[in-house]
Amino acid sequence: MATGRTHRPATRSRGIPEATVARLPLYLRALTALSERSVPTVSSEELATAAGVNSAKLRKDFSYLGSYGTRGVGYDVEYLVYQISRELGLTQDWPVVIVGIGNLGAALANYGGFASRGFRVAALIDADPAMAGKPVAGIAVQHTDELEKIIDDNGVSIGVIATPAGAAQQVCDRLVAAGITSILNFAPTVLSVPDGVDVRKVDLSIELQILAFHEQRKAGEDSTGHEEGADAVPQPPVAPHRTAAGSPGADSSGRQGPDGDVPAVMPA
Amino acid sequence: MATGRTHRPATRSRGIPEATVARLPLYLRALTALSERSVPTVSSEELATAAGVNSAKLRKDFSYLGSYGTRGVGYDVEYLVYQISRELGLTQDWPVVIVGIGNLGAALANYGGFASRGFRVAALIDADPAMAGKPVAGIAVQHTDELEKIIDDNGVSIGVIATPAGAAQQVCDRLVAAGITSILNFAPTVLSVPDGVDVRKVDLSIELQILAFHEQRKAGEDSTGHEEGADAVPQPPVAPHRTAAGSPGADSSGRQGPDGDVPAVMPA
DNA sequence: CAGTGTGAATTCTTTCACAGCG
DNA sequence: CGCTGTGAAAGAATTCACACTG
Numbered sequence: 341m342a343t344g345r346t347h348r349p350a351t352r353s354r355g356i357p358e359a360t361v362a363r364l365p366l367y368l369r370a371l372t373a374l375s376e377r378s379v380p381t382v383s384s385e386e387l388a389t390a391a392g393v394n395s396a397k398l399r400k401d402f403s404y405l406g407s408y409g410t411r412g413v414g415y416d417v418e419y420l421v422y423q424i425s426r427e428l429g430l431t432q433d434w435p436v437v438i439v440g441i442g443n444l445g446a447a448l449a450n451y452g453g454f455a456s457r458g459f460r461v462a463a464l465i466d467a468d469p470a471m472a473g474k475p476v477a478g479i480a481v482q483h484t485d486e487l488e489k490i491i492d493d494n495g496v497s498i499g500v501i502a503t504p505a506g507a508a509q510q511v512c513d514r515l516v517a518a519g520i521t522s523i524l525n526f527a528p529t530v531l532s533v534p535d536g537v538d539v540r541k542v543d544l545s546i547e548l549q550i551l552a553f554h555e556q557r558k559a560g561e562d563s564t565g566h567e568e569g570a571d572a573v574p575q576p577p578v579a580p581h582r583t584a585a586g587s588p589g590a591d592s593s594g595r596q597g598p599d600g601d602v603p604a605v606m607p608a
Numbered sequence: 609m610a611t612g613r614t615h616r617p618a619t620r621s622r623g624i625p626e627a628t629v630a631r632l633p634l635y636l637r638a639l640t641a642l643s644e645r646s647v648p649t650v651s652s653e654e655l656a657t658a659a660g661v662n663s664a665k666l667r668k669d670f671s672y673l674g675s676y677g678t679r680g681v682g683y684d685v686e687y688l689v690y691q692i693s694r695e696l697g698l699t700q701d702w703p704v705v706i707v708g709i710g711n712l713g714a715a716l717a718n719y720g721g722f723a724s725r726g727f728r729v730a731a732l733i734d735a736d737p738a739m740a741g742k743p744v745a746g747i748a749v750q751h752t753d754e755l756e757k758i759i760d761d762n763g764v765s766i767g768v769i770a771t772p773a774g775a776a777q778q779v780c781d782r783l784v785a786a787g788i789t790s791i792l793n794f795a796p797t798v799l800s801v802p803d804g805v806d807v808r809k810v811d812l813s814i815e816l817q818i819l820a821f822h823e824q825r826k827a828g829e830d831s832t833g834h835e836e837g838a839d840a841v842p843q844p845p846v847a848p849h850r851t852a853a854g855s856p857g858a859d860s861s862g863r864q865g866p867d868g869d870v871p872a873v874m875p876a
Numbered sequence: 877c878a879g880t881g882t883g884a885a886t887t888c889t890t891t892c893a894c895a896g897c898g
Numbered sequence: 899c900g901c902t903g904t905g906a907a908a909g910a911a912t913t914c915a916c917a918c919t920g
Contacts, residue, residue, distance in 0.1 A: 383878085391798065400913090412878050429821055521823060536826070540815050651901065680898050
């Protein structure tokens with residue numbers, strides 16, 4: 341993805357597959373739970389079950405990190421927790437800023453998971469002047485004007501965008517300009533960023549749509565094909581003339597303000 | 609994944625790759641935006657850019673759905689919107705229930721993206737009796753006791769879990785028993801469900817951890833290896849004796865109630 | 877001998893590149 | 899002529915299965 345090529349020729353086999361990286365947090369969670377119950381060791385089988393993967397995959401994943409297990413025994417829980425934490429970079433403290441303190445932003449600010457893993461909410465930022473100074477999750481919200489200063493002062497390199505879609509790119513640009521190099525984007529937009537900046541997106545409605553796809557399959561197990569409701573226009577593949585005005589049928593934002601302060605899925 | 613094997617022998621080539629399914633919502637979003645701007649057609653190149661993928665991938669994806677484009681021209685926006693919507697099952701109405709109306713649950717209830725894509729919030733459910741009756745996003749919260757009845761009455765097949773991790777499996781079991789077959793899980797736990805039930809998870813802290821991993825790599829571009837802070841114990845791979853009591857160093861839930869009403873990342 | 881670590885086989889995904897159609 | 903649709907090649911990720919070790 342990032343054109344930077346990231347190719348790392350020397351120093352050992354420093355190339356952990358993305359798919360593996362994405363699972364490390366899962367393992368870490370399972371391990372932390374075991375650690376809290378003072379379980380000293382686990383087998384790949386047990387840990388895999390706890391993490392919701394299969395043991396072959398888990399062992400292969402760990403093999404990219406090194407040989408941290410003991411044959412015939414399993415893995416030392418504490419040791420693995422440490423190794424994975426270190427690999428993920430969680431042994432250091434990561435200050436993050438959350439931009440856009442609407443419903444979602446507030447939820448994130450309150451989210452225990454952030455604080456408990458080396459992430460520290462350095463600031464909450466919102467464009468609404470009325471929000472400024474209001475405490476959310478024990479932290480006073482600051483105005484967008486302060487954005488650059490906050491990031492600079494706190495050495496923040498990770499930003500979370502929880503603004504409406506319409507504002508996301510703009511916020512993103514400012515974050516990047518201010519020195520942020522990793523962004524977690526909750527707004528339903530594709531952000532464009534320069535090389536060297538990482539973006540991960542979480543889109544709540546996309547997940548639901550994927551579920552709907554599979555759900556639909558289940559329902560139509562036998563009765564394949566043809567829908568029921570006759571109110572949508574199948575639209576022959578040849579006529580580009582947009583049928584009715586605007587886009588009445590399928591859409592109709594019904595409830596909900598058009599594009600309030602919550603990341604609405606269909607912004608502009 | 610699901611052991612049901614889901615193998616579909618007959619009726620055409622009904623096998624859209626998961627990776628493709630996961631991107632359809634992305635295309636749909638881009639297309640809807642175009643549709644709202646009354647753009648009649650797009651090329652694979654344009655649409656790909658808008659969706660944040662490359663055009664070869666997009667064309668391949670679409671080829672699984674059928675031949676909906678026109679050579680030398682591109683795709684008819686309205687027509688594609690319809691086809692993808694239908695493929696995703698969004699031409700029908702999906703009632704969903706959200707269980708756990710804490711910060712996150714409330715954010716989800718307010719999330720415009722749900723309502724705007726064939727998803728209808730049929731009910732908000734919370735275990736706290738004090739929440740019952742309180743309106744959130746214009747809908748009165750109902751008590752967990754009503755769960756089965758609500759699902760049955762509304763023919764709900766998709767459930768969203770936004771409870772603390774500790775309650776998630778229990779809620780999940782009840783949802784499944786009540787007939788839910790698709791679950792979107794925001795609680796940081798692995799849910800176990802019977803065959804035939806789909807679970808998708810969204811874990812906010814996992815995404816951050818993945819970002820941290822890459823961020824760390826950037827920082828240590830040259831200065832590979834060895835950490836700085838000497839406060840963590842590297843723990844030799846041979847000594848299973850848990851060093852200090854409990855797990856002081858790396859963890860320390862610091863802020864936040866121990867396992868309040870927000871999905872804390874480290875529950876039990 | 878239980879359970880890790882890992883080459884090899886398999887399957888899934890992405891990318892290439894170009895024939896063919898409107 | 900431009901752009902889709904798609905076989906074929908390349909690249910990842912997953913799974914298998916077993917040698918090897920504590």
